[in-house]
Amino acid sequence: MxxxxxxxxxxxxxxxAILAAATSLIDEExxxxxxxxxxxxxxxxSKQTIYRWWPSPAAIVLEALNAGxxxxxxxxxxxxxxxxxxxxxxxxxxxARGKVARLLTALMAEAQRDPVFAESFRNGxxxxxxxxxxxxxxxxxxxxxxxxxxxxxxxxELFFGAxxxxxxxxxxxxxxxxxxxxTDALLVLAEGRS
Amino acid sequence: MxxxxxxxxxxxxxxxAILAAATSLIDEExxxxxxxxxxxxxxxxSKQTIYRWWPSPAAIVLEALNAGxxxxxxxxxxxxxxxxxxxxxxxxxxxARGKVARLLTALMAEAQRDPVFAESFRNGxxxxxxxxxxxxxxxxxxxxxxxxxxxxxxxxELFFGAxxxxxxxxxxxxxxxxxxxxTDALLVLAEGRS
Amino acid sequence: MxxxxxxxxxxxxxxxAILAAATSLIDEExxxxxxxxxxxxxxxxSKQTIYRWWPSPAAIVLEALNAGxxxxxxxxxxxxxxxxxxxxxxxxxxxARGKVARLLTALMAEAQRDPVFAESFRNGxxxxxxxxxxxxxxxxxxxxxxxxxxxxxxxxELFFGAxxxxxxxxxxxxxxxxxxxxTDALLVLAEGRS
Amino acid sequence: MxxxxxxxxxxxxxxxAILAAATSLIDEExxxxxxxxxxxxxxxxSKQTIYRWWPSPAAIVLEALNAGxxxxxxxxxxxxxxxxxxxxxxxxxxxARGKVARLLTALMAEAQRDPVFAESFRNGxxxxxxxxxxxxxxxxxxxxxxxxxxxxxxxxELFFGAxxxxxxxxxxxxxxxxxxxxTDALLVLAEGRS
DNA sequence: TAATAACCGAGACGGTACGTCGCGTCTTAGG
DNA sequence: CCTAAGACGCGACGTACCGTCTCGGTTATTA
Numbered sequence: 001m002x003x004x005x006x007x008x009x010x011x012x013x014x015x016x017a018i019l020a021a022a023t024s025l026i027d028e029e030x031x032x033x034x035x036x037x038x039x040x041x042x043x044x045x046s047k048q049t050i051y052r053w054w055p056s057p058a059a060i061v062l063e064a065l066n067a068g069x070x071x072x073x074x075x076x077x078x079x080x081x082x083x084x085x086x087x088x089x090x091x092x093x094x095x096a097r098g099k100v101a102r103l104l105t106a107l108m109a110e111a112q113r114d115p116v117f118a119e120s121f122r123n124g125x126x127x128x129x130x131x132x133x134x135x136x137x138x139x140x141x142x143x144x145x146x147x148x149x150x151x152x153x154x155x156x157e158l159f160f161g162a163x164x165x166x167x168x169x170x171x172x173x174x175x176x177x178x179x180x181x182x183t184d185a186l187l188v189l190a191e192g193r194s
Numbered sequence: 195m196x197x198x199x200x201x202x203x204x205x206x207x208x209x210x211a212i213l214a215a216a217t218s219l220i221d222e223e224x225x226x227x228x229x230x231x232x233x234x235x236x237x238x239x240s241k242q243t244i245y246r247w248w249p250s251p252a253a254i255v256l257e258a259l260n261a262g263x264x265x266x267x268x269x270x271x272x273x274x275x276x277x278x279x280x281x282x283x284x285x286x287x288x289x290a291r292g293k294v295a296r297l298l299t300a301l302m303a304e305a306q307r308d309p310v311f312a313e314s315f316r317n318g319x320x321x322x323x324x325x326x327x328x329x330x331x332x333x334x335x336x337x338x339x340x341x342x343x344x345x346x347x348x349x350x351e352l353f354f355g356a357x358x359x360x361x362x363x364x365x366x367x368x369x370x371x372x373x374x375x376x377t378d379a380l381l382v383l384a385e386g387r388s
Numbered sequence: 389m390x391x392x393x394x395x396x397x398x399x400x401x402x403x404x405a406i407l408a409a410a411t412s413l414i415d416e417e418x419x420x421x422x423x424x425x426x427x428x429x430x431x432x433x434s435k436q437t438i439y440r441w442w443p444s445p446a447a448i449v450l451e452a453l454n455a456g457x458x459x460x461x462x463x464x465x466x467x468x469x470x471x472x473x474x475x476x477x478x479x480x481x482x483x484a485r486g487k488v489a490r491l492l493t494a495l496m497a498e499a500q501r502d503p504v505f506a507e508s509f510r511n512g513x514x515x516x517x518x519x520x521x522x523x524x525x526x527x528x529x530x531x532x533x534x535x536x537x538x539x540x541x542x543x544x545e546l547f548f549g550a551x552x553x554x555x556x557x558x559x560x561x562x563x564x565x566x567x568x569x570x571t572d573a574l575l576v577l578a579e580g581r582s
Numbered sequence: 583m584x585x586x587x588x589x590x591x592x593x594x595x596x597x598x599a600i601l602a603a604a605t606s607l608i609d610e611e612x613x614x615x616x617x618x619x620x621x622x623x624x625x626x627x628s629k630q631t632i633y634r635w636w637p638s639p640a641a642i643v644l645e646a647l648n649a650g651x652x653x654x655x656x657x658x659x660x661x662x663x664x665x666x667x668x669x670x671x672x673x674x675x676x677x678a679r680g681k682v683a684r685l686l687t688a689l690m691a692e693a694q695r696d697p698v699f700a701e702s703f704r705n706g707x708x709x710x711x712x713x714x715x716x717x718x719x720x721x722x723x724x725x726x727x728x729x730x731x732x733x734x735x736x737x738x739e740l741f742f743g744a745x746x747x748x749x750x751x752x753x754x755x756x757x758x759x760x761x762x763x764x765t766d767a768l769l770v771l772a773e774g775r776s
Numbered sequence: 777t778a779a780t781a782a783c784c785g786a787g788a789c790g791g792t793a794c795g796t797c798g799c800g801t802c803t804t805a806g807g
Numbered sequence: 808c809c810t811a812a813g814a815c816g817c818g819a820c821g822t823a824c825c826g827t828c829t830c831g832g833t834t835a836t837t838a
Contacts (some may be wrong), residue, residue, distance in 0.1 A: 208784075
């Protein structure tokens with residue numbers, strides 16, 4: 001028994017046009033060219049409609065990321081730690097290329113300017129990504145596939161740190177090779193291999 | 195016999211006032227509040243003077259960082275790899291706190307918006323920091339203190355990745371404990387310890 | 389056997405609330421602050437309801453004026469021209485003070501902006517007021533109390549002109565003294581007194 | 583020895599373009615269509631430049647009126663009261679037609695909305711016009727051309743009242759006939775003619 | 777000692793985006 | 808058929824910065 005409030009319902013058309021406009025603007029003009037005004041123009045929407053639902057361009061971009069990327073690196077566990085970790089890292093790395101990379105770097109940049117957005121980005125998106133990997137490590141620890149005394153949180157930060165650094169500092173290619181190198185290092189730390 | 199061009203020389207007073215204004219604005223209002231206009235106002239300087247010497251606020255901030263932080267983690271090598279690495283990491287981590295942290299995150303954010311600045315920041319500041327650590331690893335390898343097949347570049351990225359991720363994602367404290375945890379992990383990877 | 393159209397009848401509650409909101413808004417915020425949006429808010433009424441019955445804020449204000457001021461200077465004729473004129477002028481002047489003054493000036497201002505409203509205001513309210521005075525003069529002329537060749541229309545315009553000028557230009561007090569001075573001047577022109 | 587302040591001087595080009603844009607907009611779209619935005623567009627000028635010098639469209643229109651109409655009814659006195667009054671009235675009436683009429687009604691309307699502008703309009707333009715006629719009457723009184731006990735201020739208000747009422751209420755034509763009818767009435771009141 | 781040159785402050789200029797307000801229209805649920 | 812609620816495209820508001828452009832003045836070197 002859903003209760004419907006009166007009044008004209010929110011336009012899904014407008015919402016999609018706004019998200020699409022934001023992402024296409026990032027691609028074409030870079031994040032510096034993404035403005036509320038520009039999104040409104042391209043989406044054929046009034047500024048008021050945008051401000052009614054989002055406080056900033058970053059919030060729009062974040063929603064676009066979440067909408068289009070719910071499938072990024074969904075955790076698939078077989079129970080074989082090495083295999084699961086390798087798959088997770090590959091998905092995470094490969095999923096952070098191209099358009100998604102532009103969204104990600106834009107959001108991280110904006111989080112440094114806007115404390116309100118920073119809070120939602122860090123506690124939302126970033127924490128969630130860490131939690132996924134953390135869960136994988138926890139299961140491996142439970143099944144005795146990790147050596148004693150492994151600091152799971154540190155492994156998580158090493159992985160995401162390296163990935164984000166590649167994105168933000170453009171210090172090298174983001175490809176399968178990079179993913180596997182990272183995986184190997186993580187395995188050394190997690191399993192005590194040499 | 196220094197060659198002096200004719201005309202009024204550049205005012206050091208103005209230069210210092212501008213750098214000071216930029217850093218104090220970052221502290222007080224966050225990076226979003228740092229504008230050419232605001233810097234000119236606070237420094238008691240005309241906008242023309244600023245534009246004559248810097249193309250953007252980020253360039254000013256970068257110069258302020260370099261000016262005030264030339265002493266950050268100058269490499270001090272004793273030849274004992276473990277010790278030298280630990281000292282380097284500690285200096286790097288401790289040096290990236292407080293006001294310096296605000297400068298760093300602001301610059302990394304701006305590099306995502308402004309491709310011109312990005313080029314100078316990545317190839318200048320970031321590459322230089324990596325080179326310092328890289329040198330330390332190279333010396334250790336030369337003296338046989340690293341196991342064979344160690345990927346020095348990967349170690350560098352793991353370290354700076356984790357440090358920058360802490361800065362940008364505010365995922366945890368930036369302190370000596372964090373530095374030593376990182377050092378331990380790096381040693382495992384570099385020396386094959388378990 | 390009154391014919392009633394089907395459907396929900398018009399809400400008198402809403403109508404009164406709208407008129408009251410409009411007049412109170414003029415008093416509190418001046419005519420510039422009277423908007424359809426603001427009236428709806430204050431009256432607790434939807435905008436649609438207002439637009440269904442009135443085309444503009446001015447139309448609402450005009451209705452409020454007519455509703456609350458039907459008793460302004462109703463012509464009372466005793467047959468004594470001087471007395472009747474004096475009474476009419478006094479009523480007209482005194483009746484154009486306070487809240488009514490604010491309504492009147494607002495309407496005259498709006499008539500300069502909105503040609504549609506101007507037509508109804510000029511041919512309705514303004515012409516009607518002139519007609520009342522004109523009737524008084526016609527009766528006096530019929531009974532031989534005006535000298536020959538008097539231009540009744542000019543007298544009407546001199547009176548309303550002076551009154552409106554006081555209202556719009558705030559060139560002096562609007563009181564009984566002003567009314568009687570005007571009356572005396574009109575009598576000179578109408579009766580040939582000196 | 584004029585002291586010049588430093589900085590770029592005000593652009594006369596921009597000033598003229600703004601005044602011209604404002605008057606042409608009034609002609610073409612009516613006063614309701616005169617906005618800061620529209621003036622800026624038509625004048626090819628930034629909004630900031632307008633706001634730097636004028637607080638409202640009405641202030642621009644007032645300046646345009648003063649600039650273009652300094653020659654309106656400049657008092658020309660021969661000493662012959664009847665003649666001088668007739669000329670003054672004719673000039674005042676004929677000068678208040680066409681484009682000037684649109685400026686005048688727009689300004690009077692705006693004075694009802696904006697108390698700040700009202701003050702400058704009433705104490706500036708309107709009071710000045712009254713003062714001119716007042717001076718004419720004073721000189722006539724000094725030379726014994728007015729009967730005793732004439733209330734000069736009342737005559738002034740009767741004249742300007744009638745003129746403004748014609749403008750605002752569109753109650754009749756604004757032409758030489760109207761001017762002379764008014765003059766005749768004023769002479770009756772001033773000289774005691776019959 | 778003058779001329780020349782590069783700097784400095786002040787501040788106006790044409791622009792673009794900001795975030796808000798009101799417009800008049802529309803689409804709901806409900807009396 | 809009316810009402811309230813409220814979202815919609817639209818356009819103006821007044822402000823903040825952008826980067827550029829004159830101005831009047833101030834130090835320097837060079838002739």
